[in-house]
Amino acid sequence: MKLYTPVKQNLSLFEKHQPLIERAIEALHKRENYEVFPEMPSPKHYGETAEAEQKQQFESQLGSRFERLKQSHDTWVVSDEKSPFTGKRLEVSYPAYKDYSTYIATACDASSDWRQTDARTRAGILTESLERLKAKFYEVAFSTMHTTGQSFMMSFQASGPHAADRAMEAIALGYQELTRFPDRLTWEKPMGKVTITLEKFSTIVPRGLSLSIGCSTFPTWNTVPGLYASLITGNPVIVKPHPRAIYPIAVVVACLQEVLEENGFNPNIVMLAVDTDKKLITRELAENPAVKIIDYTGGSAFGQIIEALPGKITFTEKAGVNSMIIDSVSDLKAMAQNVAFSLSLYSGQMCTAPQNFFIPKDGIKVGDSHASFDEVKTAIVEAVRGLVGHPKMGHAVVGAIQSEATQKRIKEAASLGGEVLLESQPVENPEFPDIVSASPVILQVSPSDRKVFESELFGPIAFIIPTADTKESVKLASSIAREHGAISCGAYTLDDDTMDMIAREMAGAGTPVSFNLTGNIYVNQNAGFSDFHVTGGNPAGNATFTNPEFLLKRFVRVQSRVNKEA
């Protein structure tokens, strides 16, 4: 009796990576600190020559064809990518299809073997692709920098090791869920004098073609979890990056296609589908009935369209309006420096950056003494001013502004109402004289100006809001999270009951809270294997990196039964 024999089973790659996969499963269940890929771009981890070689590779790629992809194509498309640091277009061209529907037919046709192989084969191949990617982390970093405007350090960490860790997390949790129930068992039921015996066989049925829609600011970090989650569960994937941030994810797709092909699978199981502002194809791809799964990172308006598409399984991360609730602190300066960094980092172009700072109008407790509202406000404003004005730190923290829309938003922020506490200014970068950069703009508005601060103003735009008390701060923060979404929340309090109240109220609004952060840990940060990113419990998104549903929804399990007696 043979049922559901895996196609093209390859146990050698699985055996090679099995210890890592099992360690990753353990780590993500313990939610402990765990790094598969070291986050520091040091020669110790990545070799003496890696940075120079890959910088060279990146530079020679500019203005030329991206030949590494092994996918089918009938044309080449020069991308809209442009460096926010230099103002220059990258002029990289990518293999493409003239008609978007050809991606769909090609990826579907390619997927039969992948659907019918087993979890071990997929896990081995996918983990191997991350090993290959590791050897490209510097190239990924340079290409991330010159598409997103992130500093080099953030580009390296977010798009390289942190993204790869998130991919590894998806592989590990996927492998665990795929193998959670036995794929073969003997079921015996004693019925008095006889025993009924059935052999039961279980198979995984992937949901079908997956579409992964990337964003302009985190082209790999936000894309690889869904990409690897769909792949480990047997689904082919079309990766549709943002037209301005293609190169970094193209490197990821190339690594995947390379390992797939080496192991006898059709590389078109994962395809890069590049479009340009002149001819966008995302909506056509998303609406096609063959597309069963959609991963989306981006703005709320299009995200809501994606979520409402009938018959699709969607995983979204949209916008969040994040709050900072300041109730009491032990060290005013330490708090101010920490929140100033959170707000300034990559000029607030992170979905986890804080926007609304709620401070009681009568001031707060600081250790055993008291600080007035103005003192707290001033501490924050001055900390931001000091940080972005720091000749070495400033430009390294803020990076560059990725989009014209964000630039425009910053320029117009001063006229939103309220009092301007700090104006936005360009932050000079000695290495890049043509950079487009902006320090945060901080406004003071009143709680009654809710219409102004309840929407996400993506970029380095912050509001300081004097509230009646912390209770009002929490009420505003939680109700905005419920109505408009939130991904992070910071809070400072010395009181246990207040901490519990803030945590409960924000949890009810689907928002995790980071309390009393000082020093080198920030509300924006989100650690693979430990922190769940987005809860799915408010309008900021319906998916979580990486909870079990993120994998489970991508396949169904079918268990058949065979009577042994017959």
Place this chain on the structure above:
Amino acid sequence: MKLYTPVKQNLSLFEKHQPLIERAIEALHKRENYEVFPEMPSPKHYGETAEAEQKQQFESQLGSRFERLKQSHDTWVVSDEKSPFTGKRLEVSYPAYKDYSTYIATACDASSDWRQTDARTRAGILTESLERLKAKFYEVAFSTMHTTGQSFMMSFQASGPHAADRAMEAIALGYQELTRFPDRLTWEKPMGKVTITLEKFSTIVPRGLSLSIGCSTFPTWNTVPGLYASLITGNPVIVKPHPRAIYPIAVVVACLQEVLEENGFNPNIVMLAVDTDKKLITRELAENPAVKIIDYTGGSAFGQIIEALPGKITFTEKAGVNSMIIDSVSDLKAMAQNVAFSLSLYSGQMCTAPQNFFIPKDGIKVGDSHASFDEVKTAIVEAVRGLVGHPKMGHAVVGAIQSEATQKRIKEAASLGGEVLLESQPVENPEFPDIVSASPVILQVSPSDRKVFESELFGPIAFIIPTADTKESVKLASSIAREHGAISCGAYTLDDDTMDMIAREMAGAGTPVSFNLTGNIYVNQNAGFSDFHVTGGNPAGNATFTNPEFLLKRFVRVQSRVNKEA
């Protein structure tokens, strides 16, 4: 530091039931044969006096108020329930609200403590409620019989122990998922000379008010999985039974309310919301924005409306068009008897009953010889005739016809087209002279009559369809499953490759196959802890009893972080 302290924690009931809960988690992960509640209605399991006492209790309940519910109400409603065995109305009245929206407000108001207690407290209380229910299994059986038309044996097994096992499965898997990740941990990240230390706290946020919409044929079996799944994950539930099948689930709700109240929780956490044909309230309840989760069993048309409601998490079981694929058999008579039973059991009023029998027109291999199409067809028809005509077995197998719609459908079936191979007839039941019963009607139609057999014809209506070969049989069965849904599939084959092909093709259509069943095991049967019921992979439904998603979708997890240094 206190974060997320459970409210009204009660560890004594959890400790009492912990071994059972842990054993259930083990069993469902092994998918082994496991019964918490013995399926045979014997004095050995349930006591010498249980049947007589509960029969008495059932009879004295008829015509009177169902006083056992502890829920708030402002009126009493006499139900539409009527026995298909006697033709008499039950005349039971239930506590109700005049305005449907009062259920919503009441259940929401009642839920605060339940939301904020912990998984152990909920698991203990819910398991205890099943212990209480066990002492009512005979009453549940009599009330199921006289609402659904099931025979006594099926009523007992399906609505009593099998349903309670499915509820236990939901409690166990829910408990496992709720406690899968640590609710408190210390996260330490070495950063060169310093180590960053965060305390992380995790809490479960229930999605919100749950609505459980029952069906007329399996009032507890199809309802308790979702009911217990929502409760274990902290959500209040409004149970809206079918107007014709209330009593059995009212007993379940009464047990729950009793144990909730005993343990200091508001009994309105779970409420029975009874309606009548004159004034249905299901749609109003389902569309109310406060309802976040909907469990639904019933027809496809209303099921599609439920699935399309914006902003709801839905779990549906709708209609299936189930096939029997006959390729080759070792024993023609054994196969015929088995499929005859599957078709006749409860007069085909099961979502797992077969409807379409595909047999190659050139006949099939039978052991080492051959049987013509006509011989196979005749064997099946005669097996059904013999079974339903058996003076003792017949009426015990078919039970009664639950609804006027099914009666009408059976009467009209002969005019659907094709050749009538067996006419439906009343099956006399010596105990119930006024019973409404019907033996199966069997028609022969051709593959080109697809329009006739591709829809679900709920009840004892079957088609025998001569196909070109097994490949065509599978093509028809799988394409109908894809387009119209299927919950079960039976197949008979002696060939391993054919078995693999059938299993793969049907799995691709989200349908499990039972192969070569003979003797006392039937395609209709579905064992708690071992068989997944409905895959979610075709239009028959989007939910599975009981896979991890069935629990996971009902809550979100929020993990907050506290800096210890500050």
